[in-house]
Amino acid sequence: MQRTGYILHPLYYEHQMGLGHPESPARLQAIEEMLFETRFYEELPRLEPRPATTNEIAYIHDRNYIQTIAATSGKTVYLDPDTTASPSTYAAALLAAGGLMTCVDAVMAKKLDNTFAFVRPPGHHAESDHAMGFCIFNNIAIAARYLQKKHQVGKILIVDWDLHHGNGTQHAFYEDPSILFMSTHQYPYYPGSGHFREVGAGKGEGYTINIPFPIRTGDKEYLVTFERIFRPIAEAFRPEIILVSAGFDIYCEDPLGGMLVTAKGFGLLGASLRRLAEELCGGRLVLTLEGGYSLTGLSSGVREVLRAISGKLPEIDSHLQGVELPETAAAARELFRRYWKTL
Numbered sequence: 001m002q003r004t005g006y007i008l009h010p011l012y013y014e015h016q017m018g019l020g021h022p023e024s025p026a027r028l029q030a031i032e033e034m035l036f037e038t039r040f041y042e043e044l045p046r047l048e049p050r051p052a053t054t055n056e057i058a059y060i061h062d063r064n065y066i067q068t069i070a071a072t073s074g075k076t077v078y079l080d081p082d083t084t085a086s087p088s089t090y091a092a093a094l095l096a097a098g099g100l101m102t103c104v105d106a107v108m109a110k111k112l113d114n115t116f117a118f119v120r121p122p123g124h125h126a127e128s129d130h131a132m133g134f135c136i137f138n139n140i141a142i143a144a145r146y147l148q149k150k151h152q153v154g155k156i157l158i159v160d161w162d163l164h165h166g167n168g169t170q171h172a173f174y175e176d177p178s179i180l181f182m183s184t185h186q187y188p189y190y191p192g193s194g195h196f197r198e199v200g201a202g203k204g205e206g207y208t209i210n211i212p213f214p215i216r217t218g219d220k221e222y223l224v225t226f227e228r229i230f231r232p233i234a235e236a237f238r239p240e241i242i243l244v245s246a247g248f249d250i251y252c253e254d255p256l257g258g259m260l261v262t263a264k265g266f267g268l269l270g271a272s273l274r275r276l277a278e279e280l281c282g283g284r285l286v287l288t289l290e291g292g293y294s295l296t297g298l299s300s301g302v303r304e305v306l307r308a309i310s311g312k313l314p315e316i317d318s319h320l321q322g323v324e325l326p327e328t329a330a331a332a333r334e335l336f337r338r339y340w341k342t343l
């Protein structure tokens with residue numbers, strides 16, 4: 001059993017991008033209702049998030065951009081073709097980034113083994129100087145730098161299983177060998193980046209691992225990629241903590257995606273990363289909500305991830321028998337062998 005906590009706060013509902021926008025407060029409501037319906041609401045500690053300071057946001061973002069977002073307070077401002085700031089967006093975005101830091105603090109203090117931050121707005125598309133793809137501040141990238149600056153952590157692994165490529169996170173650490181970024185994503189698709197030949201640059205070459213997947217990739221292909229590519233690279237890298245951009249838009253019925261992952265599949269991915277965290281870094285694992293636009297996918301997917309990271313460690317290996325790596329993942333692995341001899 002692991003000590004698992006989570007973050008959810010009323011202010012995360014206040015960021016609103018307009019009626020009909022898929023990245024809606026109803027997404028958190030679906031998760032919150034699931035927490036009530038399961039044992040989680042009583043059993044898992046709910047942490048109180050704190051807002052990030054502007055100095056912390058500036059670990060990743062330009063000061064001018066932070067000023068631009070601060071100036072949207074109390075207004076509705078269009079930032080990007082699909083991203084809007086509402087009157088409370090700046091406050092919610094500070095609390096989203098801060099929520100992840102609260103999770104990180106709890107795990108580093110050994111108060112909890114792992115945590116899940118149910119925050120809005122999400123973050124992995126946000127670039128240093130602009131909002132993008134429903135994202136304002138790059139919550140997970142800020143938390144990674146915070147770990148290094150405030151907790152003296154050396155090496156961090158970020159896994160991004162969202163449907164979309166985490167361009168903002170990749171760019172933040174593209175030349176940095178201390179932060180290993182590993183992503184699976186539908187490709188070609190929004191935002192356009194994420195080919196496996198994008199491997200990092202300079203000292204960071206080999207520390208960006210992109211696995212592009214074709215449409216209709218399912219549970220077993222995801223799991224075998226995590227276990228046969230992500231696992232050996234992570235074992236060689238030896239991170240001190242694992243951060244996860246958890247997107248539920250790879251769910252089989254997601255309105256924006258074309259993947260076939262089931263609720264059970266999300267549980268297997270959660271279990272795979274929990275096992276890796278227990279083997280490599282004392283169980284330290286922090287997940288954050290990115291995308292996911294089917295309310296059923298969110299409630300059932302998050303439920304299975306919470307089960308996998310909090311309860312008895314589920315068995316994984318039997319699900320891998322006879323499963324081959326998808327073609328694009330196998331091609332990517334050939335390239336990664338240049339950097340990671342354990343592959």
Ligand SMILES: [Zn+2]
Nearest residue numbers: 162163164291
């Ligand atoms: Zn997404």
